[in-house]
Amino acid sequence: MSTINAMCGTKTYKPTDKMSDLICENYALLQVLSRFGVSLGFGDKSVREVCEMNGVDCPTFLAVVNFLTEDSNRIQDHIPSLSVPALMSYLQQAHSYFLDFQLPAIRKKLIEAIDCSTKNEVAFLILQFYDDYVSEVRNHMEYENEKVFAYVNNLLAGKKSDEYNIGVFARHHDRVNDKLTELKNIIIKYYPANGDNQLLNATLFDIFSCEEDLASHNRVEDYLFVPAIMELEKEVK
Template sequence: MDQLQKYKSTDKMMDLISDNYALLQVMSRFGVSLGFGDKTVKEVCEMNGVDSRTFLVVVNFMAEGFSRMNTDDPDAISIPALVDYLRQAHTYFLDFCLPAIRRKLLEALDYSENDVSFLILKFFDEYMHAVRKHMEYENKTVFTYVDALLQGKVLKSFQISTFSQHHDQVGERLTELKNIIIKYCPSTASNYLLHAALFDIYACEEELESHSQVEDLLFVPAILKLERRVRNDEK
């Protein structure tokens, strides 16, 4: 598998960051700490208790937009490692990224004289609620189902195709908010702060889209295979 990938286990972790700093977010969600010197990807992953093959599948997917993973290789990806990565991504969006944008909007907008400012914040709060509902559903329902599959049990109340068919692209809903800010934001708003908040909204939208693609194109196919294997074992 290494020969097919852009980034390999023998590459220095520092070189990955130098080549694509956006991979810092992937490292964070895998729980990889900084301060690793000139160690390789494999060495850094081992230091941090991270499955290096799963790490490489995700970073290469993020870099290239598709997966070169051999779907016939049962060890190509660790489902527990991938689930943990997705859980940490949810924590990042819900507890850090979106609240940080909200704080910038609060600081940038003048709520004393303009109804548009209230509309912007109201829309953003509704969006945050929708994202939280979506991700908490995944945490409580989807990942619980996967945990049961890993123990050799198929829960009758759910199947992964349901998730696949109804998986919202939550990042798309930020488009309307961006348009409201760009077209109708009051002139009394703090220019620097509002531009910074809008930049963060664009970045968050891209990150949410990448997150959804990891779920749809890496996570769901892996769980479909696991689901079939467990169902066959039950027969």
Template sequence: MSLVYAEMPLSEIILNEPLLIPVINRFGIILGTKDKSVQTLCQENNLDTDFFLTILNTFINDSFFPEKRLKSFCVTQIVDYLSQTNQYYKRYQIPNIEKHFGLLIEKSPYKNNNLELIREFFFELKHELLKRIEDDQQSWFPKIKRLSANVHSQIPGFSLTSFLKDDPDPIEEKLNDLKSFFVLHLTGKYDLNLCYGVIFAIFSLEKDIKQNNRIRNRILKPLYHLLQSAEFSN
């Protein structure tokens, strides 16, 4: 999808990119937006329209990198958004996969499959993701907020792209492996509908994490490095 703008109806954007639904939910916007524009809905919900659009465009466009806008945003906005994202994973998406997985194993009429082994791999992935969320909440995010509060002078005016590096994420890789186990290596008989539900839930989490990793890597990490540089130079 091309870039989205303030005057566009949010409903049109969602219909083209339904995986944005949990993203707008994190901003307090729920479905039933009628034909209201992004600008109108942001005003009604006391949201920064530019920040909201930056998050949406970063989420749906792989090549989008808003260097000119980054330094005007409050770091707290970004940290709070990613904190809400982490909580969404923890409270909804991870339990959703776990619930569907449990039902799939319970309702499968035969036990000559390897679903239990695949679920064990999911539990390992879940532990790793929850650990990263805990590290974010207890260490990295507070450190960023502290740096932001301590830096009172203007952030140095050099290119943010010098910090831009999308390192491989082991959680993304493991989610891809988990999908592959279902597609390539699932054995025996099982409930087809419940199996589809598990795979779709995994795909949804993988897509969400992949796109929010771009927000972490393309917005928060560059700002974090700039704040560190600004603090050091003061």
């Protein structure tokens, strides 16, 4: 179960709910706000009002929020209300967050937390594993940015490709968390203790959080984005 699921159970949020309540009850949803371009400082305004203030499609915002806060992958409740451009923008912003902010920030903390100044083979292995993992994530997301989203933009313009469809993406939508699991195991099981491990533990906590965030991101792609594009393909066809 993801952090979001654990915090909020199965409550379904509505346009009339206060946006501040949504965030206070589920702080992990701050990432959703950020990726939709929603700014803080909205007082007691409702979800609908805050979305309108920020030019965000409210049904799509709530579809993502409620999908992430459910314990199951119930897509049928969400697909009809989705705006494909809004959802695609959300995914693009998530890619930018991972590649340009979160993963580099974790690497910086990792270098500070492990002893890279000496011939520490475990430290070298940890950093190598992390860099390999980031490379995999970058390749994965750049493919989506350059190939998949370009294909969807053409669909939105009424252009259907005979050589590609979203099913190709869905069949090859590889998971990028296997190497991260191995990295966590190396740190937990084999990195030698050297007194104060607070920074290393904090970095490890960030790695766990990143893993959960990426898993939620993949769920949105698999269970919201792909079915929505399949419906769009039928319309264009």
